Amino acid sequence: MTQKITAWQRVLNARKTDRPKALDLIPYIFDDFTELCGDRAYGDDKAIIAGLAFFEGHPVTVLAQSKGRNIEENMACHFGMAHPEGYRKAIRLAKQAEKFKRPIICIIDTAGAFPGKEAEERGQASAIAESLKVFSSLKTPIISFVLSEGGSGGALALSVADRLYMLENAIYSILSPEGFASILWKDESRAQEAAELMECTAFDLYNKGIIDKIIPEPSEGFAQNKAAVISAIKATIRQDLSILNPLKITTLLDLRYKKFRDIGVKI
């Protein structure tokens, strides 16, 4: 697959303020979304909104990174950058989903895990590591969508899934183009150049075999035609569940293991 616009343009598209956020989509993808809060150890992190819902009549667990849609929400969720308690809430509810045999649908949209003093004190590294490990062997189907920004380990924590998708204008990278430029050339203003070098678009990840499919966005724009994207996401979930639900758990886990085991060079 090839792409028609530059990587930097994708970065700008992914970060557009009017681009729909997870909370804009959840009511249209699911019915009766019922939020479940807290990690049972420290607090409730609004950077990851979690809960139960029906997807076309079937119960599912929803784990969504939320950037917030206005300044108040932005502040409450630290612009979608989760603290350890956010990841621990996701882990808690993922295990609950496994217990009740509910599929898990993840929506990824974050610049990265929160880089702060308290996040370190409460074990950011440990929380993300645990999430990667738990999701890799969870005995229930997991489907993940990168909505806009997939930033580093903070996004990866919800990416260990049986199916991983990106929207056409979503990006996924090891660090922000600004951070990349700042490390490589000690000059943040060269972010645009960095973006081209980083191979961070949905097309790049598809070509590298990391994601399963690109969810197309309407030519008039995601914000202008939300319904088209919602219906594509719903069709994808519907089809995946019909394939993943009947699989034997051992097969499901073997396939998931292979999917992540096979990323990168072999020796």
Place this chain on the structure above:
Amino acid sequence: MNTLFNKRKERLSLFQKLFTKDKQAESKTSHDLTPLMCPNCQNAISQVDFQAYLSVCPSCDHHFPLGAQERIFQIVDEKSFKELYRMAKSNRINDFPEYHKKITKAQELTHLNEAVVTGIAQINGLPIALAIMDSRFIMGSMGQIVGEKITRLIEVADKKKYPLIIFTASGGARMQEGILSLFQMSKTASALARFDDHGGLYISVLTHPTTGGVSASFAMLGDIILAEPKALIGFAGRRVIEKTMNEQLPDEFQKSEFLLEKGFIDQIIARKDLKSTLSRLILMHRRST
């Protein structure tokens, strides 16, 4: 390769002489004996003391970073280390600017092909699967080869039912390999989940520095997590945090002692006690067959 091997042999024989306290023999060798200065207490350390104290400052207990070869020498039984996947290298992995040059330079500096050495060995007669990261090699960063070597080693440990020990020393995922580096985190974590499920013992030993994508994957997933004193361990970089928080962080922030206090590691072990601690822990997990 041969010169490399000879260099290492020479070095090991130097170590051995030191350990047998044969100072006379040692002084006859042509190795550089200029004293070192401890960056922590500024005291001079003679080369003899430096080796005898396992690259730890005798005055202030500052633990100098160790290269992978020295670490292997300190930890495993003599002649027991069998290296696996030694030839795997990243040289031609992609054409990221300057990357190839950077790797070649690191290879020359460290005499290693990559930032991790993997193999099987024995500790006081007990077989183990061992990985040792080397921070001199592009900051010990994890690219595809590092991720693959560690994953393969976990699979070997699983198959042979050996305890797995990983010494971490890394700045995180390797940015030159981009997104594929990031996904080595999930790859190694998935392999560890399987190993865990099959009852394998994994001890991770965090050494200076262990940050970013390595701390947020296999480093923090040990059944038992040990750390060397005063090692830098964390997720986000100090400068990034200071910029976000707009405040200065205390010196002890993200040090081993800080992580112990916050409950994220089991124990801090001085270098001289590492081998005996590891062998004791392994003995406590022997599987009845």
